[in-house]
Amino acid sequence: MKFDSPLFDRIRVKPTEDRRPRTDAPCCDWKGCKEAATHRAPKGRQRENEYWRFCLEHVREYNHSYNFFAGMSDDAVTKYQKDAITGHRPTWKMGTGKRPGGSAAEDAQDPFGMFGELGGGGGAWRPKSDSAEPQARTVRNAERKALDTMGLDPDATAADIKARFKLLVKRHHPDANGGDRSCEERLREIIQAYNYLKSTPTFRMGS
Numbered sequence: 001m002k003f004d005s006p007l008f009d010r011i012r013v014k015p016t017e018d019r020r021p022r023t024d025a026p027c028c029d030w031k032g033c034k035e036a037a038t039h040r041a042p043k044g045r046q047r048e049n050e051y052w053r054f055c056l057e058h059v060r061e062y063n064h065s066y067n068f069f070a071g072m073s074d075d076a077v078t079k080y081q082k083d084a085i086t087g088h089r090p091t092w093k094m095g096t097g098k099r100p101g102g103s104a105a106e107d108a109q110d111p112f113g114m115f116g117e118l119g120g121g122g123g124a125w126r127p128k129s130d131s132a133e134p135q136a137r138t139v140r141n142a143e144r145k146a147l148d149t150m151g152l153d154p155d156a157t158a159a160d161i162k163a164r165f166k167l168l169v170k171r172h173h174p175d176a177n178g179g180d181r182s183c184e185e186r187l188r189e190i191i192q193a194y195n196y197l198k199s200t201p202t203f204r205m206g207s
Helices: 006-010 056-065 074-084 139-147 158-172 182-197
Strands: 038-044 051-054
Touching: 006 051, 038 056, 051 056, 139 182
Parallel strands: none
Antiparallel strands: 038 051
8 A cells, every 4th residue: 555545544543432521530539739630640548449549730749759668667668579570479490399290290301401400309390201321432434443453442441541551562572472573563663552542631640
């Protein structure tokens, strides 16, 4: 539809109620005022849905001095404002064991730890499945090749590597083979592999 369409000239929005001041409105509730009460103002805390009827001048004066927290201590005001965040409904920390009733809630799983809270104890919302296995570390190709040279698996520890190195050196050293130097190349590969693994952060070992 174009903005200069003549249809716009025929559009009328009907208000939900007549907003014009009433001539038959009751008198203003302000003491001593005889003007028509054309506006309303809330009566205050603990009197919800109750209103005063004021004229325009006195509703402005009332609103200017209105204090919802009148008569409340600072601690009470702070508590009220905190409870207002949740609509004054009861709340509790997740992971403390309080939960909606029902057997379905008891079987609820929590794979991402959303309902658990650090130090919150073993609440019923905690997952019932076994604890997740620790994530396997990433083995780089160079580490894998060095471990393979020494005949070890990728999950070998620093102690395993050290013990294996001592065993292989004794096995392939020329002195252990009556001076035979045919195993020198193999021994060199083992020493290079051990030196590489010894220098990696994963298998950082003393000399």
